[in-house]
Amino acid sequence: MTEPLPAHLFDEATRVTAGDSRWQGRTSPDYWAFVGPFGGVTAATVLRALIEHPQVQGDPLAVTVNYCAPIAEGPFDLDVRLVKANRSSQHWCVELSQGDADAATLATAVFAERRPSWSHQPAQMPDAPPFSEVKRHPDTNMSWTRQYDFRFVEGRPALGASATGEPHSSYSRLWISDRKPRKLDCLSLLSMSDAFFGRVFHARGELVPFGTVSLTTYLHVSREELAAEDITHVLATADAKVFNRSYQDQHGELWSPSGRLLATTTQIAYFKA
């Protein structure tokens, strides 16, 4: 007899127990951020509840997660609702809450039949040396960041460099992998789409209070196409266009090593500076 393999921490952190319209999950200390779970894992947990839902059809196409309030350590409920379905797409709404409190997270997701069509990728994959040739970024003291392997090709955060004077570039290009390699699926891809350091940290060269308010990620490949890539890391880029009145934007891309654009992502985040 062989022991079952221990689950990957990411799979443990995003585990949900089945319900019909109501699912349960639990925060993981392994993916903790400033005041709650890492938003990428929360998004992936929501998506996992949908993917494991008996009524789900098609592939995840678009996910928007609004982070309404911090999630406290411990269990949470996922209220899952299929708002509208037709032959080719499904629209879902998910609310995450704890006890009798208001929702802490409000998410929408679109699933779609990814039928073969004309295909064209105007975007170009950015240059980068292979993953294995780029040095891993040193650990920070935030638990979620230690679950990833960040390999900066350009725009590594230079915190403490200078918080005054001219802003630094807010652009980053880096390889991202689960620290313990895990075959990329739509769950980890969604999580990685939130796995950038705050653009304001880069621009100002210092940590400031920061929190993602709303994240939207589009997946540009079917689950079958993603599985066929058979990869454990992506080349990711992120940048910001504007910081104004306590909010910044961020937009990013996630590429397979073979040069395929797997996902695009955007978010708006609060900062105090």
Next chain:
Amino acid sequence: MTEPLPAHLFDEATRVTAGDSRWQGRTSPDYWAFVGPFGGVTAATVLRALIEHPQVQGDPLAVTVNYCAPIAEGPFDLDVRLVKANRSSQHWCVELSQGDADAATLATAVFAERRPSWSHQPAQMPDAPPFSEVKRHPDTNMSWTRQYDFRFVEGRPALGASATGEPHSSYSRLWISDRKPRKLDCLSLLSMSDAFFGRVFHARGELVPFGTVSLTTYLHVSREELAAEDITHVLATADAKVFNRSYQDQHGELWSPSGRLLATTTQIAYFKA
């Protein structure tokens, strides 16, 4: 006695009648698209219901609209729900439905207090001759497009040019104004963020079946800042990164003539080609 000024068609098209959690609106023949109302006006109608809501606080920051099904000509209900509020932000969920049918549109919106902060705009306004010096694009036979004045600086659609061979560029840069000039506010800005022709039309040089599935727009200025610009047109850019398995992305920017980034937008859309 003077007659009251006739309302702008945009204000008529986005009119809502007050309710508490349930509001009413009506589609407008002036803003009709392929199989339902122009999505920008639907988004603006949702936002108007929130802005006129007695409980609303702060400025609209992020709006996501999922177009679940076509809206039929006639009246519709808006089910408006404040999901979570705190001192600095509000999270709203809005469902648009007709009669007893499932929701046709599912939207979320974040409002926030736009407190003064460090400000920085890494993005550069693209070059363009002034609005008055660019030729207006000829009318199409779709009613909503006739409510706008499109002045292409680059990437005007060349439909019928060639549907075969190498794809054309999917990038456009253009001035957009309400046809009858109307002072830009957050409603018309949101609507304009959906006022691009399908990128697939540009890339393929032909019209094909097309529909926006999910739209996300971030507003980067407070309503006060927007009012201070005192403008009736924006410089807008849009491009696509990938067309695959019946879906395309689009990302865009909307600039004030003074060089301020007012909004960024992204959407995922269905196409058949």
